[in-house]
Amino acid sequence: MSENPAQPMLDRRRLLFGAGALGAGAALAACTSNSPAESATTAATAATTAAAAAAGTPVTIGFSAPAADHGWIAAITTNAKSQAATFSDVTLEAVEGSNDVNQQISQVQTLIDKKVDALVILPFDGNALTEIGITAMEAGIPVINLDRIFASPRGSRTWIGGDNYGMGVAAGRYIGEQLKAKGVSAPVIGEVQGIANLQLTQERSKGFADALATFGFKVSRQVSAEFTVESGQKVTADLLQAAPKLDAVWNHDDDQGIGVLAAIDQAGRKEFFMVGGAGSRNAMDLIKADSGVLKCTVTYPPTMASSAINLARLVAQGNGMGDLVENEIPASITLASATVTKENVDKYLPLGFAS
Amino acid sequence: MSDAGVTGPTVAEGTVAEGTGAAEPPPGPVHEVVAAHPARSGLARGLRFADAGLVVVLVLLVVAGSVTSDAFLTGSNLRNILVSSSVIGVVTVGATLVIIGGGIDLSVGAIVALASVWATTLQTQSYGPVVMVLCAVLVGAGAGLVNGLLISYGRLVPFIATLAMLVAARGLAARMAENRTQLVTQDAIKRIATTDVLGVPALVLVLLATGLVGWFLLERTTFGRRLVAVGGNSEAARLAGIDVRRVTASLYVISGVCCGIAAVMIMARTTTGSSTHGSLYELDAIAAAIIGGTLLTGGRGTIVGALLGVLVFTTITNIFILNNLSTDVQNIAKGAIIVAAVLIQRRTGTRSSPAPT
Structure with a gap:
């Protein structure tokens, strides 16, 4: 992975977004x-x-x-x-x-x-x-x-x-365990990242790769979206073309996951299972319904x-x-990433956020 | 309809729309200004020599794609490339017309977002899919009309007016959606993305239809001739009796309608409406138009070229993902390919088209 990729497109995007937020505030604050x-x-x-x-x-x-x-x-x-x-x-x-x-x-x-x-x-x-x-x-x-x-x-x-690294580890561990249990020896594993040059994305991917490595697996196909539904749909449509057969997919973010799932549905693919990330209400509803490829999400609450x-x-x-015991609160608290599956989803549903 | 259907004598052929040193009004009572192109047969005119350069780039990309990945030259992948091009393609048709008419529309992505959000509110969805489609198109047209009026009658510079729209429309979209992603509940809308008509994806047909209408407007109607004239030299066009303000305003409405159509397509593709949809479409559409041979200063350009430009970009992204290359590499290469495409195209263009008069 390159350390500090120059990405003019993203910078411009951020600039436009920033401008958008500013103007929206100015224009609308008065009337709403x-x-x-x-x-x-x-x-x-x-x-x-x-x-x-x-x-x-x-x-x-x-x-x-x-x-x-x-x-x-x-x-x-x-x-x-x-x-x-x-x-x-x-x-x-x-x-x-x-x-x-x-x-x-x-x-x-x-x-x-x-x-x-x-x-x-x-x-x-x-x-x-x-x-x-x-x-x-x-x-x-x-x-x-x-x-x-x-x-x-x-x-x-x-x-x-x-815990971004821990989130990747949780996703990798779940996928590793599932594939091991199915007896798949050389699985094709896809990964849909969020914005690739963010440190948090790199930490998630590292955790994912590290956890998969303990099972002797590795990521075969990696694409990056931009945390938006549209970008999730786009890159996944291409990912599915690149890999005619997949065993598992981890998508870093449930917000963009709506697009990822739409692309999977449109391609009519269901030979693999998918793990989400962050823990949106929508993702948890789908896990509970157990009707599609989404079987699990790892939280970033x-x-x-x-x-x-x-x-x-x-x-x-x-x-x-x-x-x-101490009289003061701790100086740092890292939240654990929970692995939400059909079995325990009811406990997490109230914490799911609306995309 | 053919060239014969154009009203009025075509006396001013070649004098006005070139836009260079044509400040003098054409002599005599002129009712109609005609673009500087000599009459050619329809397709030949659509596929200019300048486009040939882009076709070369596309062929090179196809070769590169097939060599580097087995998955590239398959029916389902080519289909995937076309479907991926469809949404931004529809937006590009409108944006290209605006640029040929001497303007620029920076607000296309934001209008797509606003239309997608407006059409997917619970209330709009409760009226059913037809109303949702109408709503998206009307919102697009309305936003375009605001752009058009501000620019033509309010005398705002297009860059400023549409920049303001970009900012405001995204803000309004975010406010309406309360920063949520709105799920499409109407199955009829979702089915647009999965339906085939005669083996062709419906989304691709929408692009073809939009492209055809755009091409027809530009190449075969009085309006098209007028917009080329306005883009080439608006003062000369005005002196020639063209209602420049009306032409300009209409262009932005057309662009807005294209955004509305694109919003419906994106709602089908992503099954959502969101204020984040259409991000950076303005840059993608302008880039596609430019590498497609459209003059950024107006007065010249083709729909076919712009759509080839869209195909080039989508194909590049597709090849990179098939080859598992990271986004940083993609962006670097994309920039290089834009420059290469323009250079190749310019060479082909100058070598093979001796200026016709």
């Missing part, structure tokens, strides 16, 4: 208002923080995330809002999502100036937001860094996020936003986590 938290998946707050569940000192939590331009990020924002609404002692100051790092930096600066009690930040680009994270911490405001990690640990009190709000509240009120 966001209806408050739609059907969000409120994470069932497990009994772990029982000690701190009772209402404490009222705190204000600032929240900043990228523009909700696809299902997963949209779920992050709605989850944060609905989780905050479950606490009578929490006021959430959520700023409008932005894919422009400059804008996000100034938004966070505004929250710092307002002297919020804690910040939850999912940066559009972790490196670019590190400095403002440090500024907040030095101003005495604890920062919960959500998912995309800052360049320096000084930028945050606690990092909480998903947007409920982490709900947990981040809990952490921000705990730290702002000076509490530790109920089930841990």
Whole structure:
């Protein structure tokens, strides 16, 4: 894999998207208002923080995330809002999502100036937001860094996020076990990545390859989409041509997975099984129905936003986590990627997010 | 219809539409301006010499594809290439007409997104597939009309007006969809992607029909002659009595309608409506038109050339995926191939077409 691929097309895309988000905000902010938290998946707050569940000192939590331009990020924002609404002692100051790092930096600066009690930040680009994270911490405001990690640990009190490598491992392990059980010796395994030059994509692919290697398998066909339904459909149509027979496919992202599945249906292919990624509601419904190629998805749960709000509240009120002995919350929390199949899907359905 | 059907005497042949130094109005009472092409038989005119260069590129790609992958030259893969070309092809037809008419439409991808979202809201879907199709086409036409009015009557530069539409339409699409992917529940729409008519995929037929209508409009109607004249030199066209503003506005409506049709096709292909659909279509469509021999400054271009351009791009992507090459390599090679295609095409074009007058 090349380290730092130059991709002018993607840069331009990002630029156009950024411009789109900006203009949309400007044009529409005046005439519409966001209806408050739609059907969000409120994470069932497990009994772990029982000690701190009772209402404490009222705190204000600032929240900043990228523009909700696809299902997963949209779920992050709605989850944060609905989780905050479950606490009578929490006021959430959520700023409008932005894919422009400059804008996000100034938004966070505004929250710092307002002297919020804690910040939850999912940066559009972790490196670019590190400095403002440090500024907040030095101003005495604890920062919960959500998912995309800052360049320096000084930028945050606690990092909480998903495990991309672990997600790949979970997918690889499931596929390996299934194929082993079927007695397939030299399987043809396809992989549909998200945006190829993102670090998270490379980590997922590495985990996938590493896990497959333990079974003596490897990825035969790899294509990359762009996390959108349309791109998923396009590249999969070509992938299916390239591989007339497949044994298994891992698709990194359930949002683009709708397109991947459409391409598979249109080609009339059903000789293989597919594993999804992220854990959308739609994917879980399909796994439960067990009627197509999708048999499993490995989660990258947007409920982490709900947990981040809990952490921000705990730290702002000076509490530790109920089930841990320490007086402080941990400095970093990596969420495990769950393997959701027909057998356990009911447990995860309430956490599935709408694509 | 044939050339004879064109109204008015064709006195101005060769004087106006070349667009170089033709600032003087043609002498005498001119009712009609005719493009600078000598009358040729239909197909020969569609397939100009300039297109031959692109055909060469396409043949080279086919050879490269068959040599590097056994899966390339199969019926199902060629079919796959055509179907993959269909959506962006329909958009390209409209975008090419706009460019020939001296404009540019940067909003095509965003209009596709907006139309796909509008046509897949729960409410629209409740009225059934026919209304969904109408809705998509009307939204496309409406957005195109806004572009057209802003440019022709509001005197906005096309680049600015359509850039604003790009931004606003995507924003509106995202707002309407509440950033969700809207699933198509009407099976009739989904079936468009899997239906064959006489062994040809319905989506490819839609592309053929759109291309044919576009070609006919451009090469065989008064409107086509007018738009070439406007693209070549709008001031001369105006002095020659052409209602430049009306022609310009109509072009953007046509482009919008193409986007609406493409939106239905993408709804069928992906079984969804989404504000992320059609991303970068503006660049793909413009690139296809340009390597297809359309002048970015207007006044010259062909539908056949633009569609060949689309085929070249889709074939490149297909070959790369068949050969398991990564996206970075794809993009590098794509850029190189664009330049190569234009160079080859320009050579073929200059060598074999002594300027006709």
